[in-house]
Amino acid sequence: MWFSxxxxxxxxxxxxxxxxxxxxxxxxxxxxFNKDFVIEALRSIAELLTYGDQHNPAYFExxxxxxxxxxxxxxxxVSRTHAVSLQLLQTLSIMIQxxxxxxxxxxxxxxxxxxxxxxxxxxFRNEELLSYYISxxxxxxxxxxxxxxxxxxKTQNDEVVSFPLYSExxxxxxxxxxxxxIAVRTLTLNVYHVGDDNVNRYITSSPHAEYFSNxxxxxxxxxxxxxxxxSSTLKNPDPNSTSTILAAVDEIEDNLYxxxxxxxxxxxxxxRLLTDNxxxxxxxPLLLPSLRMDNVNGIEIGAVTSLYLLCCIxxxxxxxxxxxxxxxxxxxxxxAYIPHFEAKLNGFTSGHGFTHESQLLDNNTAGExxxxxxxxxxxxxxxxxxxxxxxxxxxxxCNGSHxxxxxxxxxxxxxxxxxxxxxxxxxxxxxxxxxxxxxxxLDALGILPQRKQHKKLLLQALVGxxxxxxxxxxxxxxxxxxxxxxxxxxxxxxxxEQYGVLCSFLERGTSPHVNRCQVLDALVSLFCRSNxxxxxxxxxxxxxxxxxxxxxxxxxxxxxxxxKGSYKNCTSxxxxxxxxxxxxxxxxVLCDExxxxxxxxxxxxxxxxxxxxxxPVQKSFSEDVISGESSFTAGDRMxxxxxxxxxxxxxQMFSLGRVLPxxxxxxxxxxxxxxxxxRAAGLDISGPKPGTELRLVKYFMVTWLLPYAVDxxxxxxxxxxxxxxxFSLLAISMxxxxxxxxxxxxxxxxxxxxxxxxxPLAGSNPRIDEKHSRWLHLRIRPSALPxxxxxxxxxxxxxxxxxxxxxxxxxxxxxxxxxxxxFSMILEEMNLQFNEVERRLRPLLDLERDxxxxxxxxxxxxxxxxxxxASNSL
Numbered sequence: 001m002w003f004s005x006x007x008x009x010x011x012x013x014x015x016x017x018x019x020x021x022x023x024x025x026x027x028x029x030x031x032x033f034n035k036d037f038v039i040e041a042l043r044s045i046a047e048l049l050t051y052g053d054q055h056n057p058a059y060f061e062x063x064x065x066x067x068x069x070x071x072x073x074x075x076x077x078v079s080r081t082h083a084v085s086l087q088l089l090q091t092l093s094i095m096i097q098x099x100x101x102x103x104x105x106x107x108x109x110x111x112x113x114x115x116x117x118x119x120x121x122x123x124f125r126n127e128e129l130l131s132y133y134i135s136x137x138x139x140x141x142x143x144x145x146x147x148x149x150x151x152x153x154k155t156q157n158d159e160v161v162s163f164p165l166y167s168e169x170x171x172x173x174x175x176x177x178x179x180x181x182i183a184v185r186t187l188t189l190n191v192y193h194v195g196d197d198n199v200n201r202y203i204t205s206s207p208h209a210e211y212f213s214n215x216x217x218x219x220x221x222x223x224x225x226x227x228x229x230x231s232s233t234l235k236n237p238d239p240n241s242t243s244t245i246l247a248a249v250d251e252i253e254d255n256l257y258x259x260x261x262x263x264x265x266x267x268x269x270x271x272r273l274l275t276d277n278x279x280x281x282x283x284x285p286l287l288l289p290s291l292r293m294d295n296v297n298g299i300e301i302g303a304v305t306s307l308y309l310l311c312c313i314x315x316x317x318x319x320x321x322x323x324x325x326x327x328x329x330x331x332x333x334x335x336a337y338i339p340h341f342e343a344k345l346n347g348f349t350s351g352h353g354f355t356h357e358s359q360l361l362d363n364n365t366a367g368e369x370x371x372x373x374x375x376x377x378x379x380x381x382x383x384x385x386x387x388x389x390x391x392x393x394x395x396x397x398c399n400g401s402h403x404x405x406x407x408x409x410x411x412x413x414x415x416x417x418x419x420x421x422x423x424x425x426x427x428x429x430x431x432x433x434x435x436x437x438x439x440x441x442l443d444a445l446g447i448l449p450q451r452k453q454h455k456k457l458l459l460q461a462l463v464g465x466x467x468x469x470x471x472x473x474x475x476x477x478x479x480x481x482x483x484x485x486x487x488x489x490x491x492x493x494x495x496x497e498q499y500g501v502l503c504s505f506l507e508r509g510t511s512p513h514v515n516r517c518q519v520l521d522a523l524v525s526l527f528c529r530s531n532x533x534x535x536x537x538x539x540x541x542x543x544x545x546x547x548x549x550x551x552x553x554x555x556x557x558x559x560x561x562x563x564k565g566s567y568k569n570c571t572s573x574x575x576x577x578x579x580x581x582x583x584x585x586x587x588x589v590l591c592d593e594x595x596x597x598x599x600x601x602x603x604x605x606x607x608x609x610x611x612x613x614x615x616p617v618q619k620s621f622s623e624d625v626i627s628g629e630s631s632f633t634a635g636d637r638m639x640x641x642x643x644x645x646x647x648x649x650x651x652q653m654f655s656l657g658r659v660l661p662x663x664x665x666x667x668x669x670x671x672x673x674x675x676x677x678x679r680a681a682g683l684d685i686s687g688p689k690p691g692t693e694l695r696l697v698k699y700f701m702v703t704w705l706l707p708y709a710v711d712x713x714x715x716x717x718x719x720x721x722x723x724x725x726x727f728s729l730l731a732i733s734m735x736x737x738x739x740x741x742x743x744x745x746x747x748x749x750x751x752x753x754x755x756x757x758x759x760p761l762a763g764s765n766p767r768i769d770e771k772h773s774r775w776l777h778l779r780i781r782p783s784a785l786p787x788x789x790x791x792x793x794x795x796x797x798x799x800x801x802x803x804x805x806x807x808x809x810x811x812x813x814x815x816x817x818x819x820x821x822x823f824s825m826i827l828e829e830m831n832l833q834f835n836e837v838e839r840r841l842r843p844l845l846d847l848e849r850d851x852x853x854x855x856x857x858x859x860x861x862x863x864x865x866x867x868x869x870a871s872n873s874l
Contacts, residue, residue, distance in 0.1 A: 030079040046091040069113040089132040093139040109151040141190035160202035192265035204269035216277040227305040256316040289334040307423030311610035323436040328491035330406040332503035410522040440487040446515030534643030545601040570645040581634035581763035631781030665843040696753040713822040715811040731829040738833040780807030
């Protein structure tokens with residue numbers, strides 16, 4: 001029989017379809033002898049029907065007339081091999097996906113043949129068969145609409161009682177193979193988006209509603225596994241840990257986006273089921289308590305992981321009740337969620353943080369209350385020239401067992417480490433940007449932007465709801481407490497009645513103004529901390545920018561004193577950098593960071609994805625440097641100091657209502673003095689490049705003040721073992737730049753030489769050898785920081801974990817006097833370079849004495865006196 005299959009015939013003709021159908025009808029059993037023919041026949045029929053759907057409707061009419069679908073089912077029943085099952089599923093998948101005719105789809109879905117195949121007991125121990133089966137189900141779901149879905153369900157009294165496509169698919173919703181899970185989710189979304197009310201009731205009623213609780217339980221397991229990865233990475237850092245964590249994060253976020261897509265189908269019961277299960281199985285019993293506890297009911301999950309997960313849930317799952325319930329839950333202490341509160345506090349030491357509102361009047365040492373505002377205690381040190389940030393942190397009673405979770409977030413900001421601070425800022429920023437969150441809830445949390453407060457008060461005043469029009473323009477303006485309390489109390493009551501959360505906050509009430517002051521105090525306290533990275537401080541700057549208007553009324557003198565004290569410390573650090581290793585790049589870095597910081601704090605949303613709080617912090621190469629500080633370490637420190645300085649300066653300007661300029665106020669470059677060593681050597685503005693000719697010899701210039709000599713000093717140096725070379729050493733400064741030059745004398749004219757090597761002057765750290773007084777040691781750093789050069793950033797990232805070593809020169813001179821002369825020349829030129837950098841930055845440094853920042857434009861420098869001129873020349 002199967003030999004006649006190969007006779008010559010047009011393979012896309014209707015005759016071919018007739019022939020194949022006739023041969024299939026003659027098959028009584030499928031075994032090893034005829035399975036190849038059956039497989040080829042099934043494949044060819046799919047090809048012919050797809051061709052006929054596009055060219056000739058007679059093909060599918062014949063298919064219906066001969067009831068070929070019934071033949072497919074019969075072939076499956078008499079088959080004894082997996083290969084035929086595979087081909088049949090593939091044939092039907094191809095047909096369903098490629099048939100465009102609605103009439104054809106209706107026929108395929110009718111007569112219960114499809115439902116029979118869906119419910120057929122395949123041997124899924126064969127992984128390939130499972131893959132084909134899932135593809136078959138997904139192909140069916142792709143053709144669902146309000147008309148076709150009715151062909152796949154069984155009803156009784158107008159209610160769906162059976163839907164094999166859905167019920168069979170969700171059996172594999174949590175399969176170990178990710179592609180199977182993805183296909184099942186695609187299928188379920190196709191079902192949800194049909195919008196059939198009867199089907200919707202079926203999938204959201206028992207027992208099928210258990211799918212959503214199983215979905216959240218599966219997600220919970222993934223969250224716990226993510227925490228294990230993060231904890232393991234903290235204990236044992238691994239080069240591949242970042243990619244492993246990112247892969248787990250992708251899985252987490254894919255699950256949440258699936259939740260979001262299911263909700264977007266517009267089925268209210270799905271949103272309710274996901275909300276209830278997320279709260280009951282994950283958020284209330286695990287994530288929220290984990291913000292303060294190491295172990296919850298035997299399950300360990302870190303506070304940082306919980307902070308990240310809360311951010312993701314709020315950012316991705318767009319459910320109003322879920323967002324508002326999470327916000328309300330932050331007003332409860334962790335023991336409200338745990339029946340037996342016997343867990344160890346997570347990352348806190350009792351005695352540091354904020355006091356609950358009910359404790360304010362009973363604790364005179366914890367802080368001062370003025371105008372209903374909880375303040376950070378100000379010591380006399382805040383006005384001194386050296387303010388220590390650790391003395392400015394709020395020192396209130398942070399009783400772990402009674403501290404509300406909202407206040408725990410603020411405790412992390414004021415006393416936590418860098419990651420905890422970033423996580424808490426991310427949660428607050430996410431809450432602030434969650435559109436599903438009521439403004440009254442934001443106000444209760446103390447993070448309602450001031451512009452929204454004024455808008456709300458204005459609307460209340462216009463419609464006559466406001467209790468006092470003066471509230472709109474008062475210094476401590478806040479929304480009316482009644483509206484805020486009503487919303488918050490409603491969700492707290494729901495937590496009590498629906499989820500069994502007993503929160504004592506219900507009896508205390510809330511004051512949005514006090515809560516707002518707590519947030520402001522925490523942020524200002526953050527900017528006074530020296531152990532937090534500049535990147536994290538910038539995120540805090542963004543949040544403060546959202547909370548403050550362009551008005552001086554919102555920031556009191558106490559806040560300004562704290563910022564001013566921290567700014568003074570940063571100014572001192574910046575002055576040290578001027579005389580440090582990288583003064584020649586200081587102004588460039590400052591201008592770049594000024595623009596970046598301005599963009600960050602004025603952006604409409606935070607720049608960082610919350611997942612960054614989970615990633616291991618790359619150790620600085622400074623930790624690997626054993627003998628002294630490398631220039632790379634100094635460069636990192638300089639950039640960090642500049643970032644903090646720029647942030648604090650911009651925050652002060654903004655809090656006082658000043659518009660931030662696009663560029664920092666600095667003086668322009670000065671002209672190169674005629675009596676400078678650079679002029680005498682004949683250098684132009686481009687500097688000493690290899691091959692440049694310059695003057696070397698003892699050539700005296702007479703200026704109006706004193707004679708000046710271009711005194712290049714002969715020396716010897718070996719760049720390779722056993723190969724000593726003779727040069728003339730010359731130190732040259734030109735504006736904020738400077739170089740150490742090794743030049744070879746010209747044979748024709750020894751008064752001149754050609755530059756062979758030029759190294760940066762700054763950071764050279766000249767030192768005369770203690771045992772050999774004719775030897776001069778120099779440190780040679782790169783001309784640019786590698787992380788500032790995009791072309792070298794890839795190489796820099798590869799070697800960042802290793803020790804980056806500076807170059808070392810040892811120069812030998814003919815006598816001790818020559819060595820001292822070279823040493824003095826280098827120091828003189830370095831001082832000229834430092835002085836020029838300080839002069840250009842003087843407008844920024846002078847702002848520290850200008851408390852009102854009234855003039856942000858650089859004032860012209862005062863005329864130089866004769867003494868000043870002398871100090872900048874030789």
